Amino acid sequence: MKKKTQLIETVVHGLFLCLGLITVACVLLITVYLIVSGLLAIKEIGLKEFILGTKWASTAAEPSFGILPFILTSIYGTAGAMLIGLPVGFFTAVYLAKAAPAAVKKVIINLVSLLAGIPSVVYGLVGMLVLVPGIRTFFGVPDGAGLLAAIIVLSVMILPSVINVSVTALEAVPKEYEDASLALGATPTETYFRVSVPAAKSGIAAAVALGVGRGIGEAMAVMMVAGNAADMPSLFASVRFLTTAVAAEMAYSGGLQRQALFSIALVLFFFIMLSNAALNFFLKGSKRG
Amino acid sequence: MKKILTLIFGSLLALVMLGGCSTQQTGKVSTDGSTSMEEVIGVLGEAFTAQNKGVTFTYNPTGSGSGITAVKEGRCDIGLSSRSLKKEEKEAGLTETVLAYDGIAVIVHPDNPVKDLTLKQIAAVYTGKIVNWKELQGKDAPIVLIGREAGSGTRDGFESITGTSNACKYRQELTSTGDVIAAVAANPDAIGYASLASVKKTVKALSVGGIVPSEASVKDGSYVVQRPFVLVTKSGSKLSPTAQKFFDYATSQAAVKLIAGAGVVAAK
Numbered sequence: 187m188k189k190k191t192q193l194i195e196t197v198v199h200g201l202f203l204c205l206g207l208i209t210v211a212c213v214l215l216i217t218v219y220l221i222v223s224g225l226l227a228i229k230e231i232g233l234k235e236f237i238l239g240t241k242w243a244s245t246a247a248e249p250s251f252g253i254l255p256f257i258l259t260s261i262y263g264t265a266g267a268m269l270i271g272l273p274v275g276f277f278t279a280v281y282l283a284k285a286a287p288a289a290v291k292k293v294i295i296n297l298v299s300l301l302a303g304i305p306s307v308v309y310g311l312v313g314m315l316v317l318v319p320g321i322r323t324f325f326g327v328p329d330g331a332g333l334l335a336a337i338i339v340l341s342v343m344i345l346p347s348v349i350n351v352s353v354t355a356l357e358a359v360p361k362e363y364e365d366a367s368l369a370l371g372a373t374p375t376e377t378y379f380r381v382s383v384p385a386a387k388s389g390i391a392a393a394v395a396l397g398v399g400r401g402i403g404e405a406m407a408v409m410m411v412a413g414n415a416a417d418m419p420s421l422f423a424s425v426r427f428l429t430t431a432v433a434a435e436m437a438y439s440g441g442l443q444r445q446a447l448f449s450i451a452l453v454l455f456f457f458i459m460l461s462n463a464a465l466n467f468f469l470k471g472s473k474r475g
Numbered sequence: 476m477k478k479i480l481t482l483i484f485g486s487l488l489a490l491v492m493l494g495g496c497s498t499q500q501t502g503k504v505s506t507d508g509s510t511s512m513e514e515v516i517g518v519l520g521e522a523f524t525a526q527n528k529g530v531t532f533t534y535n536p537t538g539s540g541s542g543i544t545a546v547k548e549g550r551c552d553i554g555l556s557s558r559s560l561k562k563e564e565k566e567a568g569l570t571e572t573v574l575a576y577d578g579i580a581v582i583v584h585p586d587n588p589v590k591d592l593t594l595k596q597i598a599a600v601y602t603g604k605i606v607n608w609k610e611l612q613g614k615d616a617p618i619v620l621i622g623r624e625a626g627s628g629t630r631d632g633f634e635s636i637t638g639t640s641n642a643c644k645y646r647q648e649l650t651s652t653g654d655v656i657a658a659v660a661a662n663p664d665a666i667g668y669a670s671l672a673s674v675k676k677t678v679k680a681l682s683v684g685g686i687v688p689s690e691a692s693v694k695d696g697s698y699v700v701q702r703p704f705v706l707v708t709k710s711g712s713k714l715s716p717t718a719q720k721f722f723d724y725a726t727s728q729a730a731v732k733l734i735a736g737a738g739v740v741a742a743k
Contacts, residue, residue: 245625246641314654319661328617328664331647414624414648424646434624434650440536443626 217455224452227251227445236449242416242426244435244443251446253431253453259419260428260457263333263408264401267340271397274341275348276390282349283356284378295353302346310410313339318411325422331413333425339407344397351396355389356382395465402457405429428454502527502717507535508542508555511628512704515575515737516555519725522733526724530717543569546707552718554707557632570710574725575739578671578693578701579633580680582656584663589613591682594699598637600666603644608664621647621658621667632702633668652738668700672738693740704739 228236231251239252278298282291313335321330359382367377383390405427413424414434426434432447432454439447504523506516513536520532537545539556543564546554560571581597583589589611592600599605600618609615622645623630629652634640649655652669659667660677667678671688674680680688683700692698706722708714714722724730726743734741 243625243641311657314657315661318658322662329619329646329662331658409650410654413646414650415645424648426648434648435626437626437650439626 223448227449259425266337271341271344279352306407310407313411335411347396351393355386359385405433505551507545507551509539509557510536511557556705572706573742575704582678616664619665670738
């Protein structure tokens, strides 16, 4: 009897290991493939011309492949989205986790989940039909599609990840901490921001990481509102992100152009690794301190 | 006796079954050329292989020029070109058969007072020489140029017809016909281009040089923002039976609906 249980245990463990390895294999496969196919074009174009070049004309008779505008756009766009989305998401999370009445909390949490479930193409469509004409009339510019529209769409899109992860982190703060703070005479608001939030620091940092990841990796919605001209970014100008540069041209590309698109994907991959690594570093640092 | 009868009957049955099998074709059709014709040729190839089980249909998207060379060198059965053959290409022993016409409509917002532009004006607008609608008898507002992404067949067609290849100063580069139409419909100062078949009431198609774009004006050639989709074959030499069958099918009445479904005007 005992032997049989052990056997089942072993089999189940083996099965779980296999399933886990599938994920690992996918990550490895994608990484290796991306690096191998991404390096080809970088080698041919030259790393400096590729990263720091400001002109992208992939189908011209004499093509040039400079992706600095895309890199800057992705950085500005994600930073802008965090600038708007993070405060909104963070304060919503504090309210939901600590201050909101149960009924209100339930409704808002459900709505936030609904927001997370909306496909990105719908964000793009609403952005294109409402936001872009809105920006056009509000700011009196010839065309509303551009960096600002993309930032606004992205900031809404990162809200669910920021809110959900932050709420979970804030709710995990031991009640004793807050009780002690209140017992010492701190007001509830003081307690939330002086005790609960610092205690949930690492979880909130994870929310930021998720937000940055979502923002820098989003393609579809951004493609529909950003204009996609391969120019240097400015707030009202038509801009192209790293993601959209890959997505827009992949379907028809060939030769060096296609290889260059893989190189862009590699750069994007590098940025996401970098942001994850930086966050891990900060998280570890905060634990030690 | 009974045994022998059964044997004979059995082998007859087997023969009949084998015979049934042997009517299945095992031919190959290879096409090579224009990337713009991808949708049309894809639809036709799919329908053709569905009707003729066992036939392999291949399409190699290399561009019109490479497709024409491939036929000339015998590397494919049928070449696909999204332009008419040049004189020297015909002299080199190639025949063109127009499969369809790809009409591209130049579209603006319905409130835009401009109704007609010449091909030259369109080129000047898209290359940034004309930047305000005022210069085109419109209202005083900057022109917002909307187009397709690099590599798109529609963009390639539009730019080659207007002579603006790689010189267009797009404000927005969108990745589908629907997006272009939606963007133009949302901006009173915008101008864009889209496949004629997909233009809807939400935007206004301009006439070009006084000719209103329609299936008829595209077919008779009076509407100039259009190009032919051409099947290129070798003159004099015969296609393989399967390739000939595909050729006949693609140019038959039955294919007209499929071709129209791919957003172009069938030549038939």
